[in-house]
Amino acid sequence: MSEIVTFTIDGRRISAEAGQTILAAAQACGIYIPRLCHKDGLTPVGGCRVCTVRVNGRPASACTQPVAAGIVVDNDTEELRSWRRQIVEMLFVEGNHFCMFCEKSGNCELQALAYRFGITAPRYPYLWPKRDVDASHPDIILDRNRCIMCGRCERTSRDLDGKSVFGFVERGIHKTLAVNADARLADTDLDLTDQAVNACPVGAILKKRTAYRTPVGQRQFDREPIGTSVETRAKLTIDGGEPR
Amino acid sequence: MSKPRLATCSLAGCFGCHMSILDIDERILELAEVIQFHKSPITDIKTFTEHCRIGLVEGGCANEENVEVLRAFRRNCDILVSMGDCATMGGIPALRNFVEIEECLREAYVDGPSTHNPDGVIPRDIELPLLLDKVRPAHEVVRMDYFLPGCPPSADTIWAAVTALLSESPVDLPYPLVKYD
Numbered sequence: 001m002s003e004i005v006t007f008t009i010d011g012r013r014i015s016a017e018a019g020q021t022i023l024a025a026a027q028a029c030g031i032y033i034p035r036l037c038h039k040d041g042l043t044p045v046g047g048c049r050v051c052t053v054r055v056n057g058r059p060a061s062a063c064t065q066p067v068a069a070g071i072v073v074d075n076d077t078e079e080l081r082s083w084r085r086q087i088v089e090m091l092f093v094e095g096n097h098f099c100m101f102c103e104k105s106g107n108c109e110l111q112a113l114a115y116r117f118g119i120t121a122p123r124y125p126y127l128w129p130k131r132d133v134d135a136s137h138p139d140i141i142l143d144r145n146r147c148i149m150c151g152r153c154e155r156t157s158r159d160l161d162g163k164s165v166f167g168f169v170e171r172g173i174h175k176t177l178a179v180n181a182d183a184r185l186a187d188t189d190l191d192l193t194d195q196a197v198n199a200c201p202v203g204a205i206l207k208k209r210t211a212y213r214t215p216v217g218q219r220q221f222d223r224e225p226i227g228t229s230v231e232t233r234a235k236l237t238i239d240g241g242e243p244r
Numbered sequence: 245m246s247k248p249r250l251a252t253c254s255l256a257g258c259f260g261c262h263m264s265i266l267d268i269d270e271r272i273l274e275l276a277e278v279i280q281f282h283k284s285p286i287t288d289i290k291t292f293t294e295h296c297r298i299g300l301v302e303g304g305c306a307n308e309e310n311v312e313v314l315r316a317f318r319r320n321c322d323i324l325v326s327m328g329d330c331a332t333m334g335g336i337p338a339l340r341n342f343v344e345i346e347e348c349l350r351e352a353y354v355d356g357p358s359t360h361n362p363d364g365v366i367p368r369d370i371e372l373p374l375l376l377d378k379v380r381p382a383h384e385v386v387r388m389d390y391f392l393p394g395c396p397p398s399a400d401t402i403w404a405a406v407t408a409l410l411s412e413s414p415v416d417l418p419y420p421l422v423k424y425d
Contacts, residue, residue, distance in 0.1 A: 092333075097333075098335075098338075098339070100336070100395035100424065101425075102425070105425040114424070115423075120332065120390075120391035120393055120417075120422060121332040121333065121381070121391040122333075126381065128338070128341040128342065128378065130342050222420070
């Protein structure tokens with residue numbers, strides 16, 4: 001059994017296993033730290049910075065930073081909420097996010113974070129980049145307009161599917177999601193059953209012929225903010241419900 | 245004391261947000277008790293003759309006429325509200341932002357599959373407002389005070405916002421009322 005360390009998040013005492021990330025330790029205690037590029041089961045990379053917390057006063061990404069005894073973590077402060085809001089707003093203006101006709105709307109993690117943060121409009125000017133759509137694959141569509149470069153598909157394909165279908169080319173604002181360097185999705189061995197197909201937090205990778213099946217009002221984030229399941233699990237425990 | 249005035253307009257929009265205003269159903273009678281509709285498609289008043297408390301703006305700016313109307317709204321309304329996705333982010337009209345404007349006009353008036361235009365004339369008349377290079381959300385043209393996203397924002401969203409503004413309390417929409425679709 002590994003060593004147990006104790007530390008605080010927003011003043012609340014937390015116990016965690018040494019080596020656990022702050023994000024995982026917080027989640028186990030019912031504290032939701034918002035994140036986009038991290039998904040349970042993947043190796044964290046700390047790319048999107050939405051999970052930024054302050055550790056002993058210094059900003060760090062909670063998905064990569066390991067816990068340590070006695071650290072003081074700030075998570076739900078006005079400053080950190082403001083940073084997270086701004087990251088999400090920048091992602092909205094940097095791509096082409098037309099929620100009104102997007103198949104992912106209601107189940108989209110980017111949109112859900114914006115809802116959770118109460119964003120009604122981004123404060124930055126829209127960039128309207130020209131991006132490609134790859135509809136060559138018989139079962140899967142890749143719409144780069146909606147890609148936020150989180151790399152979840154890349155890591156899932158490589159680490160879980162053992163295929164490395166996706167990768168990134170170029171740098172900075174020119175960075176785009178590539179398929180086997182410079183091919184079409186149809187030329188890859190990507191399969192409908194690959195976990196990478198379900199890894200996308202936004203509507204960039206979608207299964208064909210599955211759109212708009214769930215009525216508005218019953219989609220994942222229509223009624224409850226993203227992270228609610230993490231937070232209510234803790235409430236059950238506090239209220240004397242079933243232990244985690 | 246006279247009732248506060250409310251103005252509405254549809255710029256580069258589809259009037260869907262105005263349909264959503266009508267979708268408040270019988271509450272529109274309640275609204276008519278406490279406000280007076282001024283310049284609006286509902287009254288057909290074309291120009292501002294009096295100052296308004298609230299202006300609801302549907303649609304973004306696709307041409308110079310949209311810009312002119314929006315600026316008139318800014319001058320004549322205390323509180324300006326971006327109503328709907330077109331006003332807050334450009335919406336469907338902004339899909340043309342990925343195509344050069346010349347190509348857009350050629351497709352619409354010359355090359356379109358159902359177009360009959362043997363002389364290849366693209367309409368250009370002093371009566372017609374010039375298109376902007378890109379469709380802009382309202383807040384990239386004038387300062388906007390509040391944003392109601394949605395395509396359209398639900399009747400409950402519009403009702404919650406307007407009643408809050410009339411009672412001079414902050415517009416604090418509950419979670420289910422902020423939607424981008």
